[in-house]
Amino acid sequence: MAVVKPVVLRSMKRALRNLGGEKAPVIAGHKLLYRCNLECQMCPFWRREDEELLGLADEIRIMEALARAGVSFLGFEGGEPLLRRDVGDILREAHARFHTSLVTNGWLLEHRLPEIAAHLDLLFVSIDGIGATHDRLRGIPRSFERAVQGMRASREEVPTVISHTMTRENLDHAERVVELAEQLDISLTVQVAYDYRTASPMSPERDPLRRAIERLRDLRKSGAPLLESVEYFDTILGSWYEGRPWRCKPWLTINIDPSGRIVLPCYVLQEYHGSLPVWDTDIRELWNSFAWTPYESCNKCALACYLEPSLFRWTDFTNVRERVIDGAVHYVQRTARTSSRATAGQLIQIESPTA
Numbered sequence: 001m002a003v004v005k006p007v008v009l010r011s012m013k014r015a016l017r018n019l020g021g022e023k024a025p026v027i028a029g030h031k032l033l034y035r036c037n038l039e040c041q042m043c044p045f046w047r048r049e050d051e052e053l054l055g056l057a058d059e060i061r062i063m064e065a066l067a068r069a070g071v072s073f074l075g076f077e078g079g080e081p082l083l084r085r086d087v088g089d090i091l092r093e094a095h096a097r098f099h100t101s102l103v104t105n106g107w108l109l110e111h112r113l114p115e116i117a118a119h120l121d122l123l124f125v126s127i128d129g130i131g132a133t134h135d136r137l138r139g140i141p142r143s144f145e146r147a148v149q150g151m152r153a154s155r156e157e158v159p160t161v162i163s164h165t166m167t168r169e170n171l172d173h174a175e176r177v178v179e180l181a182e183q184l185d186i187s188l189t190v191q192v193a194y195d196y197r198t199a200s201p202m203s204p205e206r207d208p209l210r211r212a213i214e215r216l217r218d219l220r221k222s223g224a225p226l227l228e229s230v231e232y233f234d235t236i237l238g239s240w241y242e243g244r245p246w247r248c249k250p251w252l253t254i255n256i257d258p259s260g261r262i263v264l265p266c267y268v269l270q271e272y273h274g275s276l277p278v279w280d281t282d283i284r285e286l287w288n289s290f291a292w293t294p295y296e297s298c299n300k301c302a303l304a305c306y307l308e309p310s311l312f313r314w315t316d317f318t319n320v321r322e323r324v325i326d327g328a329v330h331y332v333q334r335t336a337r338t339s340s341r342a343t344a345g346q347l348i349q350i351e352s353p354t355a
């Protein structure tokens with residue numbers, strides 16, 4: 001008799017809860033740290049002050065709380081998650097409970113691959129342009145070369161996807177990044193840079209962005225290996241250029257910061273930080289009492305990990321099959337002070353970017 005994995009049973013239970021009108025998260029994103037070895041212009045995270053990190057025992061407590069809330073997909077990010085010495089242990093525990101993904105800048109990828117590959121369903125590697133354009137945006141020479149070297153190794157071990165962020169300085173590279181994915185025989189996912197208050201404003205200018213999105217939609221239609229649906233591109237165009245807003249459902253994704261606290265309504269806006277770690281929080285209660293309504297019409301970002309899940313409808317079974325069962329894993333993206341707490345120094349393995 002076939003064994004039904006707990007994660008599948010959880011998905012079915014959650015689908016029933018959603019059909020009954022209850023809000024529950026499907027996908028979780030967890031930043032394992034804010035620290036990073038690169039210095040991307042558009043990114044606020046590497047600029048943050050030093051931080052305390054959780055140890056493995058607390059990371060497991062997070063996972064158990066997420067599983068109880070009904071989460072099926074857990075995506076790790078940061079900062080740079082491969083800087084953590086214990087990332088292999090964390091991923092092994094996560095993969096026993098969830099479908100997993102991780103997003104990395106690729107600098108340490110080739111080196112850390114043996115520890116992580118078996119515990120990942122999907123690996124995202126960020127590429128912001130070809131060669132010098134990527135290196136300039138990422139602030140560190142050779143970061144393009146290292147990321148591509150990492151992907152050549154990782155694609156043999158785990159489904160690997162380029163994650164491309166469109167900024168005002170790389171729109172002319174979007175098509176070349178699609179070609180890179182084709183050459184490497186992997187997929188890619190795109191997003192539009194959002195202007196964080198604490199990073200350089202890098203969001204693209206309006207008209208060139210429209211042309212780039214239309215071009216990507218056409219490439220997707222003609223078979224380019226983009227993970228985004230044609231509907232995703234049409235939805236951004238409709239909302240930003242034709243006054244047809246989409247309804248954001250940020251409650252489908254739960255975000256956990258490096259200290260184990262929930263960030264709401266989404267990881268872009270970060271307007272609420274729970275005072276308790278997620279394992280001491282009644283997620284079901286919080287989810288069904290939080291004032292989500294103002295965010296439904298927000299339309300500020302176009303992050304696939306929010307937009308794509310927001311587009312699916314539980315009452316449309318074709319949609320559920322295509323997006324949840326066949327597709328949702330692609331959009332996973334991207335902690336109680338106990339004896340398991342470790343200092344950042346113990347947990348982080350720093351390799352000099354100039355090495």
Ligand SMILES: C[S@@+](CC[C@H](N)C(=O)[O-])C[C@H]1O[C@@H](n2cnc3c(N)ncnc32)[C@H](O)[C@@H]1O
Pocket residue numbers: 036040042043044045077078079080081103104105106125126163164165191192193194195196199
């Ligand atoms: C914050 S990084 C963390 C993981 C890893 N350090 C990396 O770069 O892949 C996750 C993703 O966010 C993207 N990103 C950074 N700044 C952004 C911004 N302002 N708007 C949208 N995406 C952004 C990065 O390009 C990357 O693909």
Ligand code: SF4
Pocket residue numbers: 036037038039040043044045046078079080105138
């Ligand atoms: S590599 Fe990732 S976390 Fe680091 S600065 Fe760039 S986008 Fe931010």
Ligand code: SF4
Pocket residue numbers: 248249250265266267268269295296298299300301302303306
């Ligand atoms: S559209 Fe607004 S509420 Fe929704 S994920 Fe983006 S920033 Fe958050």
